[in-house]
Amino acid sequence: MFGSFPPLSRNHPFLRGPHPRAFAHRGWHIDDLAGMENSLSAFRRACAEGYRYLETDVHSTSDEHAVVHHDADLGRTTDSAGSISEQRWSRVRSALIAGREPVCSLDQLLEELPQALINVDVKADSAVVPTLRAVRRHNAWHRVCLAGFDDRRLRMLRRNGEFRLLTSMGPESVACVWAGSHPAARPVTALARSVLVSGAAAQVPRTHSGLPVVTPRFVELAHRWGAEVHVWTVDDSAEMAELLDLGVDGLLTDRPDVLRELLRTRGQWHERATSHAGPPVPTGGNADR
Numbered sequence: 001m002f003g004s005f006p007p008l009s010r011n012h013p014f015l016r017g018p019h020p021r022a023f024a025h026r027g028w029h030i031d032d033l034a035g036m037e038n039s040l041s042a043f044r045r046a047c048a049e050g051y052r053y054l055e056t057d058v059h060s061t062s063d064e065h066a067v068v069h070h071d072a073d074l075g076r077t078t079d080s081a082g083s084i085s086e087q088r089w090s091r092v093r094s095a096l097i098a099g100r101e102p103v104c105s106l107d108q109l110l111e112e113l114p115q116a117l118i119n120v121d122v123k124a125d126s127a128v129v130p131t132l133r134a135v136r137r138h139n140a141w142h143r144v145c146l147a148g149f150d151d152r153r154l155r156m157l158r159r160n161g162e163f164r165l166l167t168s169m170g171p172e173s174v175a176c177v178w179a180g181s182h183p184a185a186r187p188v189t190a191l192a193r194s195v196l197v198s199g200a201a202a203q204v205p206r207t208h209s210g211l212p213v214v215t216p217r218f219v220e221l222a223h224r225w226g227a228e229v230h231v232w233t234v235d236d237s238a239e240m241a242e243l244l245d246l247g248v249d250g251l252l253t254d255r256p257d258v259l260r261e262l263l264r265t266r267g268q269w270h271e272r273a274t275s276h277a278g279p280p281v282p283t284g285g286n287a288d289r
Contacts, residue, residue: 010226012166013142015200017117020268021250022259023055025233026070030257035098037077038068040112046256047113050269054113055232055252057121058106058131065089066106066130072123078103085126106131110138119168119203119230119252121147128156141165147203158198169199169227174213177202177225181217201228201250206243219247237262 027042028049029035036042043054057070067084075081080095095103109118118140122131135144141164148154151170158167169177176197180188202222206214214231222229230250234240237258240251244266253259263269 010200012164012200014117014145014166015228017052019249020244020263021053021228021230022051022256022263022269023053023119023230023232023250023252024049024051024256025055025252025254027054027056028256030255035077036101037097038070038104039097039101040104040108041101043109043113043116047116049256050260051256052115053117053119053250055119055121056109057123058127059084059123060127060130061089061092062086063088064126064130064133065092066127066134067092068104068106068109070123074103085124106134107137110134110140110144114138114143117143117145119145119147121149122153122157123148125150125153125156128153128160132157132161135165136162145201154199167199168201168203168230169197173197173199174202174204177222177227178213178218181215181221183217197225197227199227201230203230203232203252206231206234206239214243214246214248216246223247234259241266 024046026037027039028045029037029042033042033045038056046054056068058066059069059072061067061084069084071077072085073081073083074092074095078095078097079099084092089105093102097103106120120131122128131146135141141162145166145168146157147168149171151172154167154170158165176188204213214229219229228249230252231243231248232252234243234251234253235255235258240259240262243251251259260269
């Protein structure tokens with residue numbers, strides 16, 4: 001196995017949960033919880049419905065609290081307004097999601113759901129240190145994967161995180177896999193992989209700027225290089241089935257009810273619906289860096 005993907009990263013506890021990996025994107029924010037994305041209620045409901053994998057996002061307040069929120073501004077989903085990074089936690093925490101429930105911190109989420117496996121999209125450089133502090137406080141290295149769409153930020157996370165930290169690929173790594181999977185591409189050498197490719201999973205859309213990303217060759221090459229493929233955000237049952245048949249390892253969805261029903265029909269849900277035990281805490285070894 002090449003340097004970017006040591007065998008221990010594939011054995012990380014986060015990757016020993018149910019497969020294929022069904023991610024409740026920002027929690028269960030449908031039905032009576034419509035509009036409640038990234039709320040504690042949405043995450044609690046996802047777990048109650050049988051989901052082990054959650055996906056969320058974090059920003060940082062001006063006094064360095066990691067806040068569970070997708071947008072940099074509070075206006076779209078809460079009854080408050082203004083940039084999170086320009087306000088203190090004492091003020092941000094009073095903002096009500098859909099006018100119903102306070103915004104939560106990453107600390108609260110990790111404490112509230114200790115058995116959940118959480119994919120955390122770190123949205124800003126300012127959130128790097130607060131996120132790592134929260135994970136460290138809860139000794140949650142075994143149950144989180146830190147993600148991002150900025151390679152420099154991912155390098156900051158890897159550099160400042162503990163040896164057990166698992167991360168997704170950044171754009172540079174994904175581009176390397178995509179280029180290597182292109183029929184006309186020159187073979188990517190082992191040296192190039194070790195330099196250019198880092199991360200345990202390519203977390204990607206099915207297409208980007210009109211170009212297909214998730215193809216049979218892309219999935220095959222990612223697997224050959226020791227990485228998983230997680231596709232976002234997929235809400236249509238037929239498309240979910242196509243991607244699963246293609247061999248992708250995980251799907252992120254805003255329709256967790258639809259994905260659950262599909263996995264049930266395929267015989268791939270029963271293992272997660274009755275399991276409440278958390279992954280074992282690792283005692284040593286190195287994860288993906």
